[in-house]
Amino acid sequence: MSLAVHVAQPTSADMGTDAVLRAAGVGTGDEVVVPTYGNVEVAAAVVSAGAVPVFADIEPSTYCLDPDAVAAVVNSRTAAVVAVHRFGHQADMGRLRALGQRHGLLVLEQGEPAMGADGQARRQAHAAYLSGRLRGVVTPSGGAGHTFQQYVVRVPGNGRPDRDAFARAVRGRGVDCRVPVKTPVHRTSDFWRDVVLPETERAADETLALPVDASMSRRDLQRVVSACNALGGLLQPAF
CATH class of the missing domain: 3.90.1150.10 (Aspartate Aminotransferase, domain 1)
Structure with missing residues (x-):
């Protein structure tokens, strides 16, 4: 079963996402699906955890990970998915969590700074x-x-x-x-x-x-x- 975790906006690659990945046992030999539209620190955090970032495409209306594109790159080495909410749009976490449950993946989400x-x-x-x-x-x-x-x-x-x-x-x-x-x-x-x-x-x-x-x-x-x-x-x- 997947684990859904919300990760607040990290201030550096050594805070937040990589620590959560390590704590979940994600590391050498594992792949983590991430977006490539922005947020180089997310890919860097995956590398810092010892895993390999795998890039999936985005939905054109939200600029967030497309669950269908994520599904297309999942394989036996995939251990986790990191979704990033973008510009105030929310990633489709319902579909991503369902995908995680089907494949036994850790599903993380990275938010944006909150406004009043x-x-x-x-x-x-x-x-x-x-x-x-x-x-x-x-x-x-x-x-x-x-x-x-x-x-x-x-x-x-x-x-x-x-x-x-x-x-x-x-x-x-x-x-x-x-x-x-x-x-x-x-x-x-x-x-x-x-x-x-x-x-x-x-x-x-x-x-x-x-x-x-x-x-x-x-x-x-x-x-x-x-x-x-x-x-x-x-x-x-x-x-």
Whole structure:
């Protein structure tokens, strides 16, 4: 039977995930399934525990591990799965725990820093305002329980140069924005894998985090909308 454990956001690879893995007996010769869209420290924690990180693809709507993709890489060496909640989206823990029970896997989840109720409510309200007015970008799906730790849109086009050009233009109009994941973990030098993870790579090419801080005023939000919508003709969706 699997063991489901919630692991708070670790501050380093030697705190949190690797300690839980070791305590559960996961180590040399074992494989641990992890996402590669962000969080290099999760893969590092698996290595620190003596195991091998195995990368699975994400769900495009939540940016969290896709249970079907996890199931596809599980084998006799798989000992655990580490799901990471992303941007305020929750991973599908119900399906991941069921998968763990079927295969006898340890199932861990890594959360995000908690916000106060007031701050969360303001972020959700700001996100609703942006989603109702932005044009030319794909706004995040709300979904049940989305806390909008980050407000991440997709810039349609043909890959990273389009998203990056859009980001530069938005910054030029005085709006702060950032690329949440520049390079997937499986494309970094320390964890390079010759694997095909299309949703992960597409997300890394297209995603852009726009400001949605609880402290923002309505004028701040209007500035974000104006800056982005003024660039709506910059890019054409790829079909």
